[in-house]
Amino acid sequence: MRTIDHFIAGEASGGGSRTSDVFNPNDGSVQAKVPLGDAALLDRAVDAAQAAQPEWAATNPQRRARVFFKFKELVEADMENLAQMLSSEHGKVIADSRGDVQRGLDVIEFCCGIPHVLKGEYTQGAGPGIDVYSMRQPLGIGAGITPFNFPAMIPMWMFGPAIAAGNAFILKPSERDPSVPRRLAELFVEAGGPEGILQVVQGDKEMVDAILDHPAIGGVSFVGSSDIAHYVYKRGVAAGKRVQAMGGAKNHGIVMPDADLDQVVSDLSGAAYGSAGERCMALPVVVPVGEGTAERLKEKLLPAIEALRVGVSTDKDAHYGPVVNAAHKKRVEDWIQKGVDEGAELVVDGRGFTLQGHEEGFFIGPSLFDHVRPDMESYKEEIFGPVLQIVRAKDFEEALTLPSKHQYGNGVAIFTRNGHAAREFAQRVNVGMVGINVPIPVPVAYHSFGGWKRSAFGDTNQHGMEGIKFWTKVKTVTQRWPDGTAEADNKDAFVIPTMG
Template sequence: MSTTTDARTLDNYVGGAWTPAQGAETLAVTNPATGALLAHVPLSGGADVDAAVAAARAALPAWRDVNVIERARRLFTLREQLVARREDLARSVTTEMGKTLVDARAEVGRAIEMVEAATAIPTTMQGRILEDISRGIDAETIRQPVGVCAAIAPFNFPMMVPFWFLPFAIGCGNTFVLKPSEQVPLTQQIVFEILHELELPPGVVNLVNGGREVVEALLDHDGVDAISFVGSAPVAKLVYERAARNGKRVQALGGAKNHMVVMPDAVIDKTVSGLIGSAFGAAGQRCMAGSVVVTVGEAHDRLLERLAAATRALTVGDGIDAASDVGPVVSCAARDRIADWIDRAVADGATVVVDGRGGLDGLPAGGAFVGPTILTDVTPEMAIAQEEVFGPVLAIVRAQSLEEAIGIVNRSRFGNGTSIFTESAPAVRRYRHDVQAGMIGVNISVAAPVAFFPFSGWKDSFFGDLHAHGPDAVEFYTRKKTVTSRYFGSGQGTGAYFVEQ
């Protein structure tokens, strides 16, 4: 497949070959910084899903019989080929999604780390054995593949999020169907070029482009055994319920409203840098973005002026430009939605300290730009402090004590991530113990775990039992089989056997 920016129509990848979608309807894929047309993505239908699932099902017996060491070696090769094309991949992420090239390179690096973690499958997939549970009887638990696994990926991480799932799934001996976001399908076209070069058995990995119809077909398909989803909380809940009702194993990662608590003793320079990166990196389009700052006591006055000055100094522009600190959001519709959120916050009583709705002269007229915005006089009850905006908007809430700050965080229906900025070990100990969120940062602004640990959101940020990547990935992509065995003819004669009375 070409990686040029002509208006080609993308293909699916099914059964080891690039395959045109059976439906004729397409959507335009545009560069959010310029509005330029990049490609057309097909809106595949049920027949395309049927073909991909059938290919995955047909490939499963042969692939699960490939020994685990060889599967790990294929992942080592995948890792090397991704490294060789990491700049192509990063530029693709920036061009179709908008985040700065620095952010995109970091995203590609995280995807490569996922492959590196998955290469440990010969160790992490090991079972357990206990000898002599009774005389001459042993018991062991082994892990085997779940079957055909599918993943439905969001727009904000075109490269990384699919790799939360793909390398672990195939490393464990499963076959795989990916539906990337129809807003950002181009990066996975490059990925599947690379996967094609691995010469995996046809059908081990499959790609189906499309929208809602593809999602629903995967959720309902009898040939799909497990579903992974990343997206908004309402959709994650629907995916979880529908997939589970259809007898599938499911992990559904939803939205977030991540709070960052700043204590009076925080190191302000480091804290400001962390807050800026968390709130405005990727233009705030991250489920781990810090979107609410809770200042405790005098921390508010120490922080606000310096945070506002640092925010005003950020440069908004095309993410491909090295001078840009903040790129566009994913679409003009997203831009307008974010501006409406700021207007609503002001109507509710918030004060705009830094306004990203203006001052963007000189940027392309077709670009989806909204600048970093800081709001003060925000109360925990305001919608801007409760709902996910998914844009570069930072709300500041005041608290008088750590206890009050913890209460503010815990009242959120979300529980993805949170951070505390302090030099006080007792404050950290209390915060990490009492706060109701799955990922905690201590003077770390984006507490997203590395590949060897699970992405462990709580509450409305996650629906399911087993999280993405880390040891949870091996648990999710394998089924346990326990074998109790005894052999006669060993010369031991007869004895008391393990039987139910």
């Protein structure tokens, strides 16, 4: 059976006495094994990173940028192979996999401008004959721990800014779909990246803990569930590291009475059910304002949900494919049952869905709940599956309160034609990313990504200038070039210096 190895010092590498299965979600079969590395294997990667990083950091930014230009070209040329590989392990349809890769490439494209974004500040004449300037320098070695749901995009969000800024980077991808991250590392070396600058170590919690504890790793970026994000943040910070840890989400879509409901339904169909709901920026909760809005929205949603096509990843007509594995399928179905037990109205039940010829695949049909209440656990927690919940609000203030008081604060959207309502909502809502008639408000690459509350731990967001700041440290230099005329006995030297 095929083995998806680690990638250390520019080549495939074995290591780890344990393995994990990599499934094909479309038919439930085991298609590969992935070794689960340990602290000793991480030490090998760190040694290679330490050997390569000083020279890479000393390489001028425009030469580093040329590597990223070439890397972008190689990834684009390999797009179809990457998309097929991604879909075969994750389950999302091919078009969605292409989007996964492309959104990562957007950040790589931003990194091609690293000479500009690394420029420091300069003040001439800050004091008598004194100039002050700052520079951004790399942390040294960074690490990324990435989830299964975006095996191309999120790794590139992390390693792009880190490596462009002069760091070496060690990536620990999800063991559920590890092939694409491994392939990206190969392409980086092919693009001219030095061996040891981008490495992939496969593993589970044992490898995560080794990364968090390793004294040579200066920064860690994480994306996953909130409980694990909090754990990563606390353990990493306790070890003296800089940590950004992105957690779960329960994004809301507020539908005002004046909204274009046909457009809302179209947006909701993709945002709630696309990628089988396995997105931290999915829109699993819709909040119609007013009973009339709720009834009209529900009436339009039902035929749209009925028209959704669930199919294998390679089905060009499918709207979404299977979830990632059997355990996750059971988890989602358990949450559906929990919603029923709590008294929500299950309008459409996606459980029991099977696809002819793929009966062992990890498929779940679309589900819709109505009359969901904020006190229900199925509302409070992230389901991460093709499940949409309707929570009715009597007015704008109640609709604003729901996402603002929820434990997660990743993303939110409002659908309206009223500019005042949209502006008021954007200013007041207690959520990190806001869409106005945009169902999935993931910022473009030159802005930054990050939520609030239990959706993010740490003070710095991913990619954009926030990402560059996270992966660099500022050094400030105050300089003076004496002309040689000062008296040797200068009592002013004993006074705290001022620039007056």
